[in-house]
Amino acid sequence: MSALFTRITAIKNKPRTIRFQLLLSVNITLSIALICLLILQYHREMQNATDQMRTGLNDESIAIQSAVSHLIQDHSHGDVQGYIDRVCSEMRKSASPGHQIIVSMHGTYLKAGNSSPESRSILSQYDFSKPQSIQWNEFSQHQLVVGHQSGEEASVFVIETLKNVRRAIRKKVLIQLAVLGILGLLAAGIVNYVLLKIVGRPLSQLLKTVENITSGQLGAVAPSFSSSEMNQLSTAINSMSMSLKENDRDRHHQMEKARKIQQYLLPHGVQISGLETAHIFEPADSVAGDYYDFLPLSDGSWLICIADVSGHGVPAAMGAAMLKSLLLAASEKSPFDLIRIIKEVNRQFAATILPGNFASMFLARWKPESRALSWVSAGHLPGILIRDSGSLDSLKSTGLLIGLDANAEWEQLDTVLSPGDRILLFSDGVTESANSQGGLFGLARLTSWFSLVNERPLIVAIMKINEVIAEWRCNSSPNDDLTLLALKCELVPYLKNSEHQASTVYEEVQSVSQ
Numbered sequence: 001m002s003a004l005f006t007r008i009t010a011i012k013n014k015p016r017t018i019r020f021q022l023l024l025s026v027n028i029t030l031s032i033a034l035i036c037l038l039i040l041q042y043h044r045e046m047q048n049a050t051d052q053m054r055t056g057l058n059d060e061s062i063a064i065q066s067a068v069s070h071l072i073q074d075h076s077h078g079d080v081q082g083y084i085d086r087v088c089s090e091m092r093k094s095a096s097p098g099h100q101i102i103v104s105m106h107g108t109y110l111k112a113g114n115s116s117p118e119s120r121s122i123l124s125q126y127d128f129s130k131p132q133s134i135q136w137n138e139f140s141q142h143q144l145v146v147g148h149q150s151g152e153e154a155s156v157f158v159i160e161t162l163k164n165v166r167r168a169i170r171k172k173v174l175i176q177l178a179v180l181g182i183l184g185l186l187a188a189g190i191v192n193y194v195l196l197k198i199v200g201r202p203l204s205q206l207l208k209t210v211e212n213i214t215s216g217q218l219g220a221v222a223p224s225f226s227s228s229e230m231n232q233l234s235t236a237i238n239s240m241s242m243s244l245k246e247n248d249r250d251r252h253h254q255m256e257k258a259r260k261i262q263q264y265l266l267p268h269g270v271q272i273s274g275l276e277t278a279h280i281f282e283p284a285d286s287v288a289g290d291y292y293d294f295l296p297l298s299d300g301s302w303l304i305c306i307a308d309v310s311g312h313g314v315p316a317a318m319g320a321a322m323l324k325s326l327l328l329a330a331s332e333k334s335p336f337d338l339i340r341i342i343k344e345v346n347r348q349f350a351a352t353i354l355p356g357n358f359a360s361m362f363l364a365r366w367k368p369e370s371r372a373l374s375w376v377s378a379g380h381l382p383g384i385l386i387r388d389s390g391s392l393d394s395l396k397s398t399g400l401l402i403g404l405d406a407n408a409e410w411e412q413l414d415t416v417l418s419p420g421d422r423i424l425l426f427s428d429g430v431t432e433s434a435n436s437q438g439g440l441f442g443l444a445r446l447t448s449w450f451s452l453v454n455e456r457p458l459i460v461a462i463m464k465i466n467e468v469i470a471e472w473r474c475n476s477s478p479n480d481d482l483t484l485l486a487l488k489c490e491l492v493p494y495l496k497n498s499e500h501q502a503s504t505v506y507e508e509v510q511s512v513s514q
Contacts, residue, residue, distance in 0.1 A: 288316065
């Protein structure tokens, strides 16, 4: 019951269209005007019919009075009674069933016609022998119409009930009213058609144009109309549409520049001694808040970084660019201690970022000679480490997110990689990719797929993982920035060179022997 009431309330409170309100108000006004006109016309026709009946009764009374005056000279009262009875009978046959005739002859009354008890009671109140004492307008109050003619020999009163008068003409009046009503409805239909053509249809077309603009069809043009007001509105919408199109073109141009700048800030063609790298970077918008980098240090080691600034789009991209600048500045001076570097980045980031913003960061230092990997993780998702033997390990978080506390502390963890070991680092756009039912891809599914593609080449492996993620979200665009960064430990350079030289000598020996 409450749901039905809520639905009725929602329908009641739902804004009505201008077309609906305009047609409703016009039709209500026309309906009231038509009803009032019909009522007025009905009463007017009834009044005209009553007046005509009164005139007819007066004429009839004159004729009867003249006839009665002649009859009483040579005939008896019985002959006069028979005469007025015949007249009443003929009148009842024609159209007046309530016709009554009263003849007053020197104190003698002759009556003809049937009257109702109510009518007889009313007539008994008057002295027809003294016509001059009768107030004729009183008959109208009693729903009677009276025609009267006085003479020396006789006075004649012809009486008809108003009900019978109305009944006799009601059909005619109703036909006239029906014709008038049909004409009124036709007029209302014409008015509605004109309103729909001049107001309703143009408004619908303008609304459709605005909806097209809202859906992204910038530059959509509304048609012209016959009314100046609608043309002005159409011109204003077209001007707005073209302005939005130009602004959108400029915005896309600027965002393309920003995208190219961000792509330029990311590492390209970097070769790290002892590590093979592969990476996929997919912004949710033109630019992203994800950031990854490989920075060489002066002692021969490398900084490996992946970060995710809160949000996405331009604000997050600006935060990512700021992180790169801060990391470059902090890594230029020794000692190249990860704790010192991340503290310096956090202090500067917290001082410059907007309140409430933050970033996660995984920062590692790679030493090719010893294959030692040290890392600190500021609230970043744990990296996945698969040993060449197939065992799994996690590069877990070691402290708070960057930007929350300028005095935050982190712990450094260390491990040693063996040739064939692989590491997968990623942003939350990977694990939080949702399917059509809202289910998340998740860390467990990502770990499982990383294990399945462990034997494939590194770039092929992460491309397969990215393909699986895209299928999971039904190949729709990512709703958050997505970054995959894969690392594979290789033999140290001098060992690779030794193997290369041995292979070269072997090939030369084979060539000479042949």
